[in-house]
Amino acid sequence: MLQSFFILCSGADASILKTCSPGEQNKYAGIGATVFFTAVMAFVASSYALYTVFDNIYMSIGFGLIWGLLIFNLDRFIVSTIKKTGSLKNEFLQATPRILLAIIIAVVISKPLEMKIFEKEINQVLLEQKNELTLSNKDQIALQYNPKIAELQQNIVGLKNEVALKETETNALYDTYISEAEGTAGTKLLGKGPVYKEKREKHDAALAELQQLKGDNAQKISDLENQISGLEVDYKEQVNGSQPIIDGFDGLMARISALDKLPWFPSFFIFLLFLAIETSPIIVKLLSPRGPYDYKLEDEESAVRTWASQKVAQRELLFSTDTALNKQVYDDLTKEEEIYRYKKQKAEELLKLQADAFHQLQIKNL
Structure with a gap:
């Protein structure tokens, strides 16, 4: 049950992962656990930071929970959108913006915890x-x-x-x-x-x-x-x-400014710790070789992609065929004398009605 929850946190397709080996399942469970505990740390950090602002524990916990869920969703999205293509260059390019986002999240999480760790020094x-x-x-x-x-x-x-x-x-x-x-x-x-x-x-x-x-x-x-x-x-x-x-x-800004006045070395390594935690799921996915899950996921995606391409090609072929048939039908209809006479009669009736209506309008204006 715990493994299933962490797999859910990793953003992997559970139905595909069930058909893979236990080792593959454990890998994604570990990635999901990192995502989950990062969200927990984000909840703790934001709750403390907001407590210094609102000075109300219930409001701080409420907003901290929302922030933790937001970080959880972002991390889950970042990890789940990295696809193993077999090309390290392509994988690194698609992971670069996600790594930058992970760095920003690491800064946001680490700062409040640094303020709590160095609270006595900050108070001084x-x-x-x-x-x-x-x-x-x-x-x-x-x-x-x-x-x-x-x-x-x-x-x-x-x-x-x-x-x-x-x-x-x-x-x-x-x-x-x-x-x-x-x-x-x-x-x-x-x-x-x-x-x-x-x-x-x-x-x-x-x-x-x-x-x-x-x-x-x-x-x-x-x-x-x-x-x-x-x-x-x-x-x-x-x-x-x-x-x-x-x-x-x-307040929060005063404490951040006070933190900047302290020696940078301990604070920097705390930031590196959270940066490592935040980017570890991405690094694991980048460095690990393609596993059974990646091949099966690619197989399903390629099947859907091929099916969609076939449907599009069929619709385009149907449209072009129907257009050609309609053109031929209407070309043949232009040669029918009966249709010509019928259209001519209706056009004459319409012109007469328009002339009568215009005549009545002129009389009314006079």
Whole structure:
């Protein structure tokens, strides 16, 4: 039963193969087993690849099953259409496009399995890429906020410098009127005279302005600091909002790109393994000598081909004979006087009817 199933997978004609030796049956059963297990590997590989895309096991298995059946049908078709003609050159020419197709299928099957085999190494590469993307993302978002924050901080420094300058001026006025009172500067008269009072009034006015300036600038600085805090909050929200996108950077294309960054040698030999599996049925059929199955299949095909050619030749001969007979019959009919008179009578009647109809139409138009 298992042998019959694998023979079915090989695409061989089971009815012809039953009349062949057990060795011939085993050969095609082996070819069919290779086709079947290649389809199984294609199912596993595509299911894993689709799981990285959909992140849903049931959907991945469903689409993977469809893909496995497609690969099975393609492999079965490729193997079954290679005919043993006895000429290695002709067999190689007909196998060349099938080998190219087998190479494409091997690439499609091997890539997802390579990603599964080197999953840990790929995850490490993806982690490094995610870290780089995170830092780059922060820098790019910071470009939107840093100039505004720097401008606001510069405004705060300006306001503080304005207060400091006013405070320096007020302190200088304080030193001036104190020195005047002590007689160490100005009029150098000890005591609180008119000059002292004038300088004291200037200091008191400057002090009042300083207090007012401190209050106003403190409010402005508080507003600017609130704006800076708001921008910093917006920056963190932008970073946190875009981080899930970076965290989700592990799809199929990202993993294939990460796989390409790993050493090529192990990946290349895995590809060669699947290429050997995929092309082995074709190579076996090309290298193996013509067996009983090939001769019997050729005998049946040639019988059908000969029968079809005979039927076509008979139809062509029948057509040419019937054409010649019809020509001779109609040539003889042209010499019959009775047929001539009958055709002439009918033609006269038709012409009369046409003339009457035309006459009635003219009267109606008038």
